Amino acid sequence: MKKPHIPVRFVPIGATILVFLLAYAIGIANFRNFGSLRVFLNLLHDNAYLGVASIGAMVVILSGGIDLSVGSVIAFTGMLIAKMIDCGVNACWAILLAIVLGSLFGMLQGVLISTFELPPFLVTLGGMFFARGCSYVVNEQAMGILNNPVFNFIENKLEIPVGSRGLTLEFIDILYLVLLIIAIVFTQRTHAGRCIYAVGENEQAATLMGIPVRRTKIMVYTIAGFCSAVAGIVFTIYLKSGNPLSCVGLEMDAIAATVIGGTLLTGGVGYMIGSFFGVLVLGLIQVLIMFQGNINSWWTRIIVGALVLVFIFMQNLITKISKKSKG
Amino acid sequence: MEILTTTGIEKQFRGVKALKGVDFAVEAGEVHALMGENGAGKSTLIKIITGVYEPTAGKVVLNGEECRFRSPLDAERAGISTVYQEVNLLPDLSVAENVCIGREPRNRLGLIDKKAMRERARKALARLDIDIDVSESLSSYSIAVQQLVAIARALDVDCKLLILDEPTSSLDENEVNELFTVMKKLRDEGMAIIFITHFLDQVYAVSDRITILRDGQKVGTYKTAELSRVEMVAKMLGKSLAENAPQAAAKRETAEGGEIVLDVTDLGRRGMVHPVSFQVRKGEQVGFAGLLGAGRSEVAQLLFGVESRDSGQLKMHDKPLSSLFWSPRKAVKAKLALIAEDRKVTGIIPDLTVRENIMLALQASKGIWKTLSPKEQQDLTDKYIQLLGIKTPDGEQQVKNLSGGNQQKVLIARWLATQPDLMILDEPTRGIDVGAKAEIEALTKELCEKGMAVIFISSELEEVVRDCDRVVVLRDRRKIGELSGENVSLPNIMKMIAE
Numbered sequence: 001m002k003k004p005h006i007p008v009r010f011v012p013i014g015a016t017i018l019v020f021l022l023a024y025a026i027g028i029a030n031f032r033n034f035g036s037l038r039v040f041l042n043l044l045h046d047n048a049y050l051g052v053a054s055i056g057a058m059v060v061i062l063s064g065g066i067d068l069s070v071g072s073v074i075a076f077t078g079m080l081i082a083k084m085i086d087c088g089v090n091a092c093w094a095i096l097l098a099i100v101l102g103s104l105f106g107m108l109q110g111v112l113i114s115t116f117e118l119p120p121f122l123v124t125l126g127g128m129f130f131a132r133g134c135s136y137v138v139n140e141q142a143m144g145i146l147n148n149p150v151f152n153f154i155e156n157k158l159e160i161p162v163g164s165r166g167l168t169l170e171f172i173d174i175l176y177l178v179l180l181i182i183a184i185v186f187t188q189r190t191h192a193g194r195c196i197y198a199v200g201e202n203e204q205a206a207t208l209m210g211i212p213v214r215r216t217k218i219m220v221y222t223i224a225g226f227c228s229a230v231a232g233i234v235f236t237i238y239l240k241s242g243n244p245l246s247c248v249g250l251e252m253d254a255i256a257a258t259v260i261g262g263t264l265l266t267g268g269v270g271y272m273i274g275s276f277f278g279v280l281v282l283g284l285i286q287v288l289i290m291f292q293g294n295i296n297s298w299w300t301r302i303i304v305g306a307l308v309l310v311f312i313f314m315q316n317l318i319t320k321i322s323k324k325s326k327g
Numbered sequence: 328m329e330i331l332t333t334t335g336i337e338k339q340f341r342g343v344k345a346l347k348g349v350d351f352a353v354e355a356g357e358v359h360a361l362m363g364e365n366g367a368g369k370s371t372l373i374k375i376i377t378g379v380y381e382p383t384a385g386k387v388v389l390n391g392e393e394c395r396f397r398s399p400l401d402a403e404r405a406g407i408s409t410v411y412q413e414v415n416l417l418p419d420l421s422v423a424e425n426v427c428i429g430r431e432p433r434n435r436l437g438l439i440d441k442k443a444m445r446e447r448a449r450k451a452l453a454r455l456d457i458d459i460d461v462s463e464s465l466s467s468y469s470i471a472v473q474q475l476v477a478i479a480r481a482l483d484v485d486c487k488l489l490i491l492d493e494p495t496s497s498l499d500e501n502e503v504n505e506l507f508t509v510m511k512k513l514r515d516e517g518m519a520i521i522f523i524t525h526f527l528d529q530v531y532a533v534s535d536r537i538t539i540l541r542d543g544q545k546v547g548t549y550k551t552a553e554l555s556r557v558e559m560v561a562k563m564l565g566k567s568l569a570e571n572a573p574q575a576a577a578k579r580e581t582a583e584g585g586e587i588v589l590d591v592t593d594l595g596r597r598g599m600v601h602p603v604s605f606q607v608r609k610g611e612q613v614g615f616a617g618l619l620g621a622g623r624s625e626v627a628q629l630l631f632g633v634e635s636r637d638s639g640q641l642k643m644h645d646k647p648l649s650s651l652f653w654s655p656r657k658a659v660k661a662k663l664a665l666i667a668e669d670r671k672v673t674g675i676i677p678d679l680t681v682r683e684n685i686m687l688a689l690q691a692s693k694g695i696w697k698t699l700s701p702k703e704q705q706d707l708t709d710k711y712i713q714l715l716g717i718k719t720p721d722g723e724q725q726v727k728n729l730s731g732g733n734q735q736k737v738l739i740a741r742w743l744a745t746q747p748d749l750m751i752l753d754e755p756t757r758g759i760d761v762g763a764k765a766e767i768e769a770l771t772k773e774l775c776e777k778g779m780a781v782i783f784i785s786s787e788l789e790e791v792v793r794d795c796d797r798v799v800v801l802r803d804r805r806k807i808g809e810l811s812g813e814n815v816s817l818p819n820i821m822k823m824i825a826e
Contacts, residue, residue, distance in 0.1 A: 185438065197419075197420060198417050206417070209428060209480075210400030268417070268419050269419045
């Protein structure tokens, strides 16, 4: 049997990397300093929270589900931490509690979805409203985090110098990259990770092959909840405040990043590293428009929208081609 | 040596007994065919053996130990693996993963050892004499190879009993032979294989023993060499050849010389039906007979354009019908009507009223802009309710409140309203009571007398014999013959199927 040199399944991820390089090349060609390390580090820094959220979104989408509660959980996490610090609780405990609550929240959604076979779209839509409401219950106004020793420590001490000009990779960037590597190993090289692909690809077949479908789904939403909470922490460190209004619709950005990263929305196909490039592409478009200076920044959204469509179109085409070669 | 025995297996679904005490045994080193018509209980029995269902009564003994499997995984761990008709694997994962997922080899860190996994997959496939790149995704291989990968997966778990549930239905002849070679090899290595298929030829080509089920009971287990085909068919259908089979009652002076309404030449589609040719005359009722899976409904679907044909010519009243983009919509325009199998899924719309259901096809054929006035609709509905004797208080009753037989009549009325020249009825009498059956049969006869041509598809051979002027006999998706007039009889049809 003859086979192509590049398997079809690598095409979407290849396209993502290509788009990323293309966007970068456009930037370097048009703007001075675009290629500098500083721009890249800023890109990473500004999008770390979205990156962490995208890891969760990607895992859920791989399993064939969807999580709409991401943005709300981020807002709630931020509010919770800010409020607890305001009440005099040690920030470490606040952060720990936020992670536990976020994971539990995700797990609860997972149980509803897998045990009662409720549609994930609706369960997490409910979760979205619930978490958003909760963040207003914590406090109706945004709350700043000022002069907190833990936050100061994270900001000033936990960083790795990069290059010679005093540039640093900060804590949240490192956190994102570490989580990303763990996620890549997890999805590619562990039994539980491969089960996610199996469930996303064909639930019935997975059941017949003896894969614990229910447990896998609960795990997936727990991971998503965990990632949302961590994204919330990253966002809080990034802005040093909590705001009940923040990150409205962020789940859509996370989904867009996942799709642009080459993951099939129907589940079962995709690479975690793709979500990394997806996030960077989203960020790059924004930076490009910023550098341009005289374009309305909302054009970012229009370009992202177009990109998502193009990628979905391409995936559809690839699915059809691979089906044809099967027959 | 017996690997698996079941004794007195019973299974009840909401008051319906699907299995009524089945004793069944498979020995090591044999291919055991499990035969039976639809509803005989084959799949229920398999699902009990593989732990998908729990039996209501009876026990399953594997290697001398009684076992109760709670899931397919349980059964797989005990050494029972199943390969299903539809390849139930994960096409986008690699071949190696499909063989090993769920029990991947790990390295010291607890991560999946990809190299070891590929090695294991290669080994399992080598037992089947297949050498393919196991790191490619499964979907890049043909269905036949995927099927073999599924078997390799079964082998990877040290399986002792392999169940092949209609594995050949989507394979071509060469692929089937390849599969048979593998089956024989495994049998000779001492594995027990249960083989389920609709294809009689294949049963005789590969099996050592045959167990026949009918109506949830075991008819018997026979050595393949000692059971003739005719006997097997008779046992599956529950009729003996000597039995005084219902002869076609006084056959009408068939429209031998009648005008040919539909002329079909070499209608077929690869992987679905081998080319068939037949004609239907005005006022004639032509039956399609054959066992389940013989290709009866498939021919109807090709005729009506539900599936597109890749060969063949259709002529209506001597006018050729274009094969390009042949679709149900065009079929309706050409005055064909199809009352599809399984009315609940493809026929009635339960929440609409009798009137709305009847109007559907007529409305569709007129297009959405031309409307029928309420008065016209009312009149048509009343006309058909009366004509077909539909038992309903009025036309505004929701169809779901009607009995099965009356629902079927509503469907027939829907298509009569389009005034077709040829009507195809696919299993119109399934699941309705005896009285309603007789009424439907009488109705089709009447329609024929009024000059309509009818194609009648039924798995109940008696009905076909009773009602049809001519019978097209199908087996293994091929037309194997045609009987007409005096020759239409149960023994003749059975002989033809068995030959």
